[in-house]
Amino acid sequence: ETGVTQTPRHLVMGMTNKKSLKCEQHLGHNAMYWYKQSAKKPLELMFVYSLEERVENNSVPSRFSPECPNSSHLFLHLHTLQPEDSALYLCASSQDEFAGANVLTFGAGSRLTVL
Amino acid sequence: GQQLNQSPQSMFIQEGEDVSMNCTSSSIFNTWLWYKQDPGEGPVLLIALYKAGELTSNGRLTAQFGITRKDSFLNISASIPSDVGIYFCAGGSGNTPLVFGKGTRLSVIA
Numbered sequence: 001e002t003g004v005t006q007t008p009r010h011l012v013m014g015m016t017n018k019k020s021l022k023c024e025q026h027l028g029h030n031a032m033y034w035y036k037q038s039a040k041k042p043l044e045l046m047f048v049y050s051l052e053e054r055v056e057n058n059s060v061p062s063r064f065s066p067e068c069p070n071s072s073h074l075f076l077h078l079h080t081l082q083p084e085d086s087a088l089y090l091c092a093s094s095q096d097e098f099a100g101a102n103v104l105t106f107g108a109g110s111r112l113t114v115l
Numbered sequence: 116g117q118q119l120n121q122s123p124q125s126m127f128i129q130e131g132e133d134v135s136m137n138c139t140s141s142s143i144f145n146t147w148l149w150y151k152q153d154p155g156e157g158p159v160l161l162i163a164l165y166k167a168g169e170l171t172s173n174g175r176l177t178a179q180f181g182i183t184r185k186d187s188f189l190n191i192s193a194s195i196p197s198d199v200g201i202y203f204c205a206g207g208s209g210n211t212p213l214v215f216g217k218g219t220r221l222s223v224i225a
Binding site for chain 1: 156157163207213217
């Protein structure tokens with residue numbers, strides 16, 4: 001495996017379900033990110049982890065809960081979501097957090113549909 | 116917060132035509148990045164620009180970092196069907212998250 005891998009690629013869940021999205025990076029990067037991509041909107045940064053510590057949380061509702069057990073893995077735990085949470089969730093990694101010179105490498109995304 | 120204005124929002128062009136899109140901002144950036152997203156996939160980096168005035172090419176793609184550091188453009192020459200997708204610009208500065216544009220959706224008619 002190379003790059004950034006996300007699973008599952010597609011997920012349909014009810015509003016009362018609990019599910020998790022998984023991301024794994026094979027690039028030796030120190031920072032990992034969750035972004036939300038909705039139609040006709042810019043990418044929305046949700047969470048940033050650097051060396052397994054959360055450094056940014058852009059006022060994301062508590063029904064989204066991130067977990068970063070090590071620098072290669074990132075999870076997004078989902079609980080009692082709303083239909084408006086339906087979107088493509090993108091994981092990304094970079095050598096270090098932020099710093100404009102650091103290029104983000106994205107995964108293919110997990111397409112989430114909340115019924 | 117910082118915002119990027121990316122235009123046009125969408126384009127329909129004939130195969131073989133050249134394409135131009137741009138991003139502008141009221142804020143100064145130290146880095147400009149251009150990404151392409153194919154349907155059902157994540158964004159993939161096309162070109163990274165790190166210096167005002169810099170002009171960089173990647174095959175048929177050429178991008179420039181505006182001299183004011185508030186804008187950037189991307190040109191695609193002699194478009195082909197596989198150029199179809201959404202193109203995003205992103206600006207970076209200091210220790211702050213990248214700011215993304217809303218994207219330009221490109222359709223190529225064979």
